[in-house]
Amino acid sequence: MIEFIGVEKTYANGTIALQNINLTIDQGEFVAVIGLSGAGKSTLIRCINRMHDITGGQLNVDEVDVAKLKGKQIRRFRRRIGMIFQSFNLVTRTTVMKNVLVSFVPDLPLWRRWTGIFTKAHKIKALEALDKVGILDKAFIRVDQLSGGQQQRVALARTLAQNPDIILADEPIASLDPVTSRMVMDDFKKINKEMNISVIMNIHHVEIALEYADRIIGIRKGEVVFDGPTNKVTKDILGEIYGGNFDEIQSSFEENSAHV
Structure with missing residues (x-):
């Protein structure tokens, strides 16, 4: 369980990124965090693993x-x-396999870190993780020979290899085309359901968030303005999250995406 209790985050320059955040996220939920750029979405998820320190309230995992x-x-x-x-x-510039094996480095004795020698058990776990995201056949190919979607799957396999309880995803499909985006999202959904791993995702693509997530958290100017099941999200609620007419905002998103 992840619990935000009155969480605040103010940066050193005085910018208020989060204010009065009160949320409870249970194990196994698939949560999409949506809102405009600069609303505080990335800050919210990065506080969970202490990439950012909170400046007020309490955050429990x-x-x-x-x-x-x-x-x-x-x-x-x-x-x-x-x-x-x-x-x-x-x-x-190195292989897919070596990129996944990196997830085990923190647990290795010093001599293995220096030599880069991994155990058979580590290699088996790495191959199993690659199999879970459907790219086992790419294990010994250099990463720079893969497509963007395949590279994101390598990153996901590397994360799975460490056997996490929670996966935080910060705009994981922002640089991918629509077809590849859905393939990667299918992987997230499969992992969430089959392995009961909590997925908390910051995402700009509202239509994909509504398609894949079980729960939507809407952030506006550092505050939660909506928190509820995906099927309760209406255009009026999206307008509140995005601070205007959502149809106009969505058109702007689509136009910007077309130029990527």
Whole structure:
């Protein structure tokens, strides 16, 4: 369970990113966080794994007060939480397999880190993770020979290999075409349902959020203005989240996407 209790986040320059956030996210939920750029979506999910520190309130993950963790405690805590980025964060000049094996490095003895020698068990886990996202046949191909969608699947496999309870995804399909986006979203949905892994995703594509997520959290100017099941989202609610006529905003999104 993830619990935000009156969470605030103010940056050093005085910018208020989050204010009075009160949310409870249960294990196994698929949650899409939507809103305009700069609304606080990325900040919200990055507070969960302490990429950003909160400046007020309390944030608990399975009754652990995240703000109180220090040093090795933070590193151990982050092992339970996978993070997927828009930019994939892969080493493109090496193989898919080696990119997935990186997920085991924090747990290796020093000599294995220096030599880059992984155990048979680690290699089997890496191959199993690649199989779960449908790219086992790409294991020994260099990452720079893959499409964008395949690279995002490598990033997802790397996260799965660490056996997380939670996956945070920060605009994971922003740089992908519509067909590839749905393939990647299918992977997220499958993993969520079959493995009971919580997925909390910051996403600009509203229609895809409504298609795949079970729950929508709408953020506007750092505040939650909607929190409820996907089937309760109306155009009026979207207008409230996005601060205007949603049809006009959606047209702008589609026009911008066409230029990507």
